[in-house]
Amino acid sequence: MPSTDDLHEPDSGNPHEPDSGNAYEALNEADDPRWAYGTGFADPLDGVGTRLPDGVDGADLAAYCLMLGDDALIMSHRLQEWCTRAPELEEEVALANIALDLLGQARLLLSRAGAAEGTGRDEDALAFLREEGEFRNVRLAEAENGDFGQAVARLLIFSTWRLALLDRLTGSRDPVLAAVAVKGLKEVAYHRDYAAGWVVRLGDGTPYSRERVVAGLESVWPLVAELFTPHEVELRLAAAGAGVDPADLREEFDAVLDQVLSAATLARPPDPAEPTDLAGSPDLAGPPDPARSRDAVAPAAGGRSGVHTGALTGLLAEMQSVARAHPEATW
């Protein structure tokens, strides 16, 4: 039988005396930001050249980067809200991954906006300290979450549109926008495949799954026209070879959407400006005339001009609450 001494660690010393084994001391000793994971964020554009290309106005470029950055930031937040709420673990992981990719794109674009406007605002100041009217995201991104059918319908529309945009932006004369687009394009291609797969599965699934994805598509469809309505900043940036005129994206968007909806045995919901006599029978409406869709009545002032729906108010209140309660906090 061992003596009680054998049960002690050698040289245990006085157990009440603080020693170098103190776990918290050890964490603080090393210059290692991982002890509180996620702190120590560095400027994501650190070392990336931020000179403005010739012929591109700094204020315009900053506004344009905010538009594309806010689209990603706000859409990311809506996807993050699915954490702990998704129908299955795999979908939870997928939605969170997509949200993370978009958050990464937002960080780069907001940092670029801060550098271009030259006021010294960093990504955090832009994300957390702007008022609702200063956000320039399209309203599709801010719409309240519904069920999973609405989530995949919205994500299909958002990612189909954004992929077409990023693809054209890879040729931007602004090297930072071009680089962000090259990386983002490959990520958003995965997002679009994910959403398209689910729209097909739900649309060509059970009567109930079909009902839910149709309702999801119809709920966000009134926000689609805005995606293709250019703001003057977008037009000026497109003319300078640094940005994209969103009206040019409609053809690719319609082709991809029709391909997915056809595989899903679904039809596009009627456009809000279309005559409503077929509204109850979307299957009979047929593909809308693209020229007509382009002329669809779009709001003169939408998200790109800082005019938002009430949905953004609640989103920002939550997203900005910690940063505003503890300004300049570090931990």
Place this chain on the structure above:
Amino acid sequence: MVSAREVAERVADPELPMLTLADLGILRDVSEVAGGGVIVTITPTYSGCPAMAAIRADLSTALRSAGYADVRVRTVLSPAWTTDWISEKGRRKLAEAGIAPPGAAPVRARGPVPVTLGPSRRRLSCPRCGSDDTEETSRFGPTACRALWRCRACREPFEHVKEL
């Protein structure tokens, strides 16, 4: 004194610790500058990769322990990282750790990026039993760069570094 490049190349990736940063292909340049300084250039795998802060810190720590007092870690976005930059050695180490390495990254044809409907057409061998009877369960996994697969022969799930 070990060269700064050798030190930086040996730093492990925090999410896939069986790989060094050199194996992963995210270490773009290591330059020693006058006065004992080092400038390390890295590139992110995905835009939102949360490991970038840890990678910077690990590089600084490793280089300072090796005697380099002034270490600066820069980021470049272009050219964008692709899984094609994972070294042959890296691919072997992934497979040994039970993670199916990526195949060749998709080559972009002219015209719009095509939408992919239906199950993945890619065929992977199970890193545990070698069977080709495998299927994708989710294109998204525990980190941005990994997908979830399972083997129908040995019934084991496994991860796959997806092509980018």
